[in-house]
Amino acid sequence: MTKPRGYDAIVIGLGAMGSATLFHLARRGLRVLGLEQFSQGHELGSSHGDSRIIRETYFEHPLYVPLVRRAHELWRELEQASGKSLMKITGGLMIGPADGMVVAGTLRSATEHQLPHEVLTPAQVHERFPAFELAPNLVAVLDPRAGYLDPEACNRAHIDAARAAGATALFNEPVLDWNADGDGVQVRTQGGTYTADRLVLAAGAWNTGLAHDLKLPLMIERQSVFWLNPSAGRELYEADRFPIYAYEYKAGHICYGFPRLTRGVKASVMHSGEIAPDPDSVERGVNDDEVKPLRAALRPVLPTLADAPVRDRATCLFTNTPNHDFIIDFHPLHPQVLISSPCSGHGFKFASAIGELQAELLMTGKSRFDLSPFRIGRWPADSGRVSGPSSRS
Numbered sequence: 156m157t158k159p160r161g162y163d164a165i166v167i168g169l170g171a172m173g174s175a176t177l178f179h180l181a182r183r184g185l186r187v188l189g190l191e192q193f194s195q196g197h198e199l200g201s202s203h204g205d206s207r208i209i210r211e212t213y214f215e216h217p218l219y220v221p222l223v224r225r226a227h228e229l230w231r232e233l234e235q236a237s238g239k240s241l242m243k244i245t246g247g248l249m250i251g252p253a254d255g256m257v258v259a260g261t262l263r264s265a266t267e268h269q270l271p272h273e274v275l276t277p278a279q280v281h282e283r284f285p286a287f288e289l290a291p292n293l294v295a296v297l298d299p300r301a302g303y304l305d306p307e308a309c310n311r312a313h314i315d316a317a318r319a320a321g322a323t324a325l326f327n328e329p330v331l332d333w334n335a336d337g338d339g340v341q342v343r344t345q346g347g348t349y350t351a352d353r354l355v356l357a358a359g360a361w362n363t364g365l366a367h368d369l370k371l372p373l374m375i376e377r378q379s380v381f382w383l384n385p386s387a388g389r390e391l392y393e394a395d396r397f398p399i400y401a402y403e404y405k406a407g408h409i410c411y412g413f414p415r416l417t418r419g420v421k422a423s424v425m426h427s428g429e430i431a432p433d434p435d436s437v438e439r440g441v442n443d444d445e446v447k448p449l450r451a452a453l454r455p456v457l458p459t460l461a462d463a464p465v466r467d468r469a470t471c472l473f474t475n476t477p478n479h480d481f482i483i484d485f486h487p488l489h490p491q492v493l494i495s496s497p498c499s500g501h502g503f504k505f506a507s508a509i510g511e512l513q514a515e516l517l518m519t520g521k522s523r524f525d526l527s528p529f530r531i532g533r534w535p536a537d538s539g540r541v542s543g544p545s546s547r548s
């Protein structure tokens with residue numbers, strides 16, 4: 156008779172995807188262990204910085220719409236269960252030239268999934284949201300169900316709920332390595348060796364190093380974000396008059412931002428950072444000049460914000476796949492190991508639904524969602540999907 160393993164499943168990495176997966180596994184009655192190398196709420200991965208956009212009329216591809224709708228429901232459930240505020244709906248402006256990737260892609264998703272939306276002229280945008288002054292060649296599509304999530308609060312709520320359902324979550328416990336143990340796994344940390352029937356690699360930017368000899372086509376990209384502090388018209392940036400937005404400032408390139416939160420009015424240019432060989436070698440400081448491309452990008456839509464002083468800044472990591480669709484698949488050599496790499500700069504909003512679908516995958520081998528676009532080994536990039544260098548947020 157074989158010795159029972161310590162856990163039904165181990166999750167490596169307790170950022171957005173790991174904490175959600177831990178919760179959904181524990182909720183289904185599995186004995187689960189989550190291992191995180193850093194402290195809770197750390198700022199070295201991809202899930203920090205006070206806000207993440209959630210939007211439904213997904214301009215990248217309509218395939219993401221069912222996933223974001225399920226995520227929306229699950230964020231609300233988690234909010235109710237935790238008693239914490241996690242998601243604020245502000246509406247979202249998807250701005251660009253009428254024939255550009257953002258506007259055309261938004262309308263495609265809205266039409267295919269019959270989602271509520273409004274097409275607004277620059278004058279209509281200004282009337283509704285006075286901080287915005289769009290150049291005359293631009294239009295905006297308003298997604299009324301868009302808004303933002305508080306990433307630190309979301310992760311904490313998932314961990315708390317997982318623990319309440321019986322999970323063990325250990326922080327400051329880096330995984331040194333893992334190996335297959337028959338049809339299960341052994342996972343080694345400085346604190347000891349743990350065994351389980353299943354393993355989830357949810358290590359974000361560190362997944363490449365943990366995937367052993369599997370060469371995942373992931374690129375680590377440094378992102379800088381800024382919190383600006385417009386002094387005039389401060390009330391125009393409050394969440395009731397200032398929605399989240401994504402603006403295609405150049406074909407295939409976007410900048411995006413949020414209303415005023417505690418740290419200021421956050422904005423960033425997508426995919427504008429250097430590629431790093433590994434997450435530990437990324438430059439974490441942000442120099443003053445780095446705000447210049449953001450100011451230039453914002454000027455045709457938010458001229459006052461574009462010139463506002465910087466109040467705060469941070470770096471964060473994108474883990475990009477070649478076509479910016481996620482990787483969610485079993486390790487080809489070890490079917491007991493699930494690789495979870497939904498970043499490419501746009502994963503957070505889906506984390507609640509991805510946690511649920513990964514728990515279902517691990518338990519049944521199946522998902523209610525079509526995961527074929529997220530398979531390992533699908534490259535070269537499939538056609539028909541927007542996959543410009545800057546197409547996600």
Ligand SMILES: Cc1cc2nc3c(=O)[nH]c(=O)nc-3n(C[C@H](O)[C@H](O)[C@H](O)COP(=O)(O)OP(=O)(O)OC[C@H]3O[C@@H](n4cnc5c(N)ncnc54)[C@H](O)[C@@H]3O)c2cc1C
Nearest residue numbers: 168170171172192200201202208330359471498502503504
């Ligand atoms: C600047 C920025 C803005 C973004 N904006 C948006 C947005 O507006 N909307 C949106 O939907 N998405 C957005 N994203 C993307 C989103 O934040 C990511 O998709 C998501 O946070 C990725 O979560 P993760 O769990 O994969 O990675 P992480 O949250 O980084 O979690 C991985 C965890 O694994 C841990 N780990 C790694 N190695 C080990 C080890 N050996 N042992 C133990 N633990 C380990 C790490 O410490 C880390 O905590 C943005 C990302 C960035 C960087």
